[in-house]
Amino acid sequence: MRRFIRQPKKLESRQLTDKGLQLLATIERYRLIPSSLRWRLVPGDRSNNYRHLQTLFHKGLINRFARPTVYGTPGEFVYYLDTRPGVSTPD
Numbered sequence: 001m002r003r004f005i006r007q008p009k010k011l012e013s014r015q016l017t018d019k020g021l022q023l024l025a026t027i028e029r030y031r032l033i034p035s036s037l038r039w040r041l042v043p044g045d046r047s048n049n050y051r052h053l054q055t056l057f058h059k060g061l062i063n064r065f066a067r068p069t070v071y072g073t074p075g076e077f078v079y080y081l082d083t084r085p086g087v088s089t090p091d
Contacts (some may be wrong), residue, residue: 011058019044020052027062027079034067035076053079 019042026041027033033041042049056062063082066074 006058006060008058008060011055014055014059016055016059016061017052019048020056023049023052024056024061024081028081032078032080034078038079 023038023042026038030037030041038053039046039049053062053064057064062079064077064079066077069075
């Protein structure tokens, strides 16, 4: 799967689980959270957590960007929530 382009059709069969909701709540609490910190805040297997984050990203529930490294290659992901189009936020 592509890392920077959402592909929701490839993950249509994946369901949102309690682990996904826990990751979503952690991102909401911290606003911006890098991968290195997220592993410490959410218990569980690292690859399992990654699959849940991948599902959340491709379904459009979270956003991410890669911090650049010294060599200009993508570094670790930083996850955040963004307002979805057509969804109003409370004032």
